[in-house]
Amino acid sequence: MTGSTWPLAPSVAALAVALLVIVFAGKSLASTADTLADRTGMGEAVAGALLLGAVTSLPGIATTAIGAWQGDAQFAIANPIGGIAVQTVWLAIADLLYRRSNIEHAAASLENIMQALVLVALLCLPIVAYATPGLTIGWVHPASLLIPVLYLYGLHLVRRLRQNPMWRAEQTSDTRQDVPYDADGDADGAPSTRRLWRRLAALAAVVGGTGYLIGQGGLGVIAATGLPSGFVGFTVTTAITSLPELVTLIAAVRIGALTLGIGNILGGNAFDSLMIFLADAAYRPGSVYTDAASAGLLLAGSTTLLTVTLAAGLILRERRGVGFEGVAIPVVYLVTVVLLLARVA
Template sequence: MTGTTWSLWPSVGALAVALLIIVLAGKSLATTADTLADRTGMGEAVAGALLLGGVTSLPGIATTALGAWQGDAQFALANPIGGIAVQTVWLAIADLLYRRSNIEHAAASLENILQALVLVALLCLPVVAYATPTLTIGWMHPATLLIPILYLYGLHLVRRLRANPMWRAEQTSDTRQDVPDDANGEAADGPSTRRLWLRLAALAVVVGGTGYLIGQGGLGVIAATGLPSGFVGFTVTTAITSLPELVTLIAAVRIGALTLGIGNILGGNAFDSLMIFLADATYRPGSIYTDAASAGLLLAGATTLMTATLAAGLLMRERRGIGFEGTAIPLIYLATVAVLLVRAV
């Protein structure tokens, strides 16, 4: 590992400060994105993916880039993959908070189903790279180079699907439709659209700035405790970098913007897949897969399974309770953490 790492207590303090900033900014992010979704006509699913997904992923971007730049391949790869896993678990928590019905039932959205399938495809690419670590173009693996291409094409498909859906979910008394609150432009008693964009940009700067604290804090914890990089990246730092998604998801559920909340998680997860590209691009010794331990393959496989389970839940739409997906997803995550601990002993 290159670069200077912090000692244990400054590292813990940095993680705590980042946590506080993220919690304070989360609610404002959700309400701002919800209003912009209505003002611009992009819809809650797309706004969740692009606006919330992009902004809430900024801490993870900085953490991943810092880990890769300082030469910790396991930490750099575990952060984006672990972020996807933790953020998927957040949906199970939201299911517990939304008492009226199963949240995947209430937030019926074809765009969110497609986003989940695109994410499964994106997660398959690092698995391919792990199987062929020495295959490179320059210093990067060709599978890594395909990640931003597939991500952008997935966004194109989501927009195309919103404009011309080929089927619609069955509407029930528990379904919450994505109906704009301000369909006629600017609200008479609310901030202007321009001011909303400026607020979103300011929140992005604040939330994104926590990434440096989280990255340095996480690397400091690894150095001080001797814990495996993959374990810290998959659990500690990703739990903190993923908190913006949890806070904004809970805020979205409370204001009734369920599709926005789920779109935030799925969009943030797809955006996190771009961090795998970033990790490989900023890892200076060569392709990051040559130096990452096989634990990364475990993380990628388990996270893909969690995403597929969520997609099945969105399709099945169990009406009451948390549904099979709300139970299975946390269990898969906990089993993965347990296996990581066993490997570390």
């Protein structure tokens, strides 16, 4: 690892400060994005992917860039992949909070299913890169270069699907449809659309600024404790950088914007895959896949399994209680953490 790291006490303090800032700033993100989804006509699933997904991913971007720039390949690759995994676990927590029905059933959305499939494709690219670590263009693997291309094409497919869906989920009494409630603009003292965009930008700046604290704090914890970089990146720092997703998901569930909440998670996960490209580009010694070793392959494979499980839950739509995905997702995550620790035991 290159560059200087902070001592343990300042590192822990930085992580705590970042956590508090994220929690307070994240509370108003869901309502702001939900209103903008209605005002602009983009819909909750797309707003969750583009607006919330991008904003809530900002801390992870800074954390990943700092880890890669300072030469810690495992930390750099574990943060984006770990963020995807932790954020998927958040859905299992939301399932417990939403007691009316299974949240994947209530938030029936073809766009969210498509986003899950695009995310699976995005996660397959790092696995291909791990199998061919010596194949590079400059110091970046070609698979990393394909990630932003596939991400943008995935957004195009989701938009096309919204405009011309070829099938629809069966509507039940538990289904919560995406029905605009504020599409008529700035009536009845509601904030103007321009003001909402400014509020979203301000929240993005605050949330994004925590990424520096999390990145430096995480590297400081690794240096001071000797914990494996992949373990800290997959658990500690990603749990903090992913808190905006959890806060906005819970807020979305409370206001009944379930499609927005799940779109936030899946959109944030797809956006986090762009950080894999960032990790490879910012890692100066060479391809990040070469030095991240088998830990990164374990994380990519497990996170792909988590995403497939979520997609299966969205398609099967168990109606009552916590579905099979609500149990399987936390179990897969915990098993992955155990396997990470077993590698260094």
